Amino acid sequence: MAVINHDTREVSFKLVYCGTPMGGKTTNLSYIHSQIGADQRGDLVALATANDRTLFFDFLPVHTMVINGYQTKFMLYTVPGQVCYNATRQMVLRGTDGIVFVADSQLDRMEENVIAWRGMVRNLEDNGTPFDSLPAVLQLNKRDLPDPAPVPYMEYLLNSGPRRLPVFEAAAGNGYNVFATLNALAQEVLQRFHHGSHLATSSTAPQPAPA
Template sequence: MSFVNFKKKEVQFKLVYYGPGLCGKTTNLQVIHRLINPEARGDLTSIATAGERTLFFDFMPLVANAIEGFQTRFQLYTVPGQVMYNLTRRMVLRGVDGVVFVADSQWSKMSENVESFANLEENLRLQSETLQTLPHVLQYNKRDLPDVAPVHFMEFMLNNGAVRQSSFPAVATTGEGVFEALNMVARLVLHKFMTVHNRKEEGACELALV
């Protein structure tokens, strides 16, 4: 959940990149770190195994000029994709404001995509959250590889809810589709924050740390 500090004039949001192992979550953050305006980002920190697989999470803070009079911070996290690290994924998801679900477009990875998406829904449910209300987008990564499923098939598999979410074909290694997904999820998060907070302000001001 977002955090507002009126004294520091700061709003913090948490974005999580989710998806199956080796789908390109860490690559998304690495490319953002490499290509974004350096003043807008902090260091990229990765806690990985010797084999460069994410063990704990990757973390990178970004700053945007989004809300008048406030510094707006987006804290970007990835989760470890490997199935055995589910407790870590739950931990990283705590207090999430928005999700980029990174799917691997290769046919051979389709069942892992579906499994990971179901795992995301289940882990959100455990913290009383649901994708129906949580801002999220889908990124269909690795479109440059041979033997990838058509986008409409991936939509059928992963984006088949009552409300169609924004989705982005991507080649994360080159940056294609990376900033599009990031900007869209950030906009959705901001829109939800404005809607919820300003509606509350119209009524009674509720002070809450929950």
């Protein structure tokens, strides 16, 4: 949920990266952390197992422009991808202002993509924030690996409903379209915030970057 603090003159938003286990959610945050100047971000907090699998969440606070004297802050979270951590995912999704769904483009991960997608939608429903009410973007990650699934096929699986999300082909490992994804979501969150409604139409959605 957006928090406006008139005393400190800050507006903060919570953005959550969801998606398939080992799909690249943490890699997205790590890349953002490595590329943003230290004056524009806090520490990357990762609660992970010894094998670098996210146990609870990763967290990275980032600041962006000052708008009419208010510093805009985005608190970036990831959720753990593994199926057994559903209760944790639901907890981290509480109060989110926007979603990045990170899908794995490897052909053998399509079923897991769909399972993760459905789980995310269900968790948001259970939290009382239906997915359709939230700004969201779809990132098709790992496009740099050999023989990725065709984009139309992934869109058919994950983005063929009445609401079409902006789609970004990405390779978080080398940073390709990581910032484009974040910027698109941040832009839509700010647009909806400005308009005072979380039911924005598709016309306000940012255009995806060229593949």
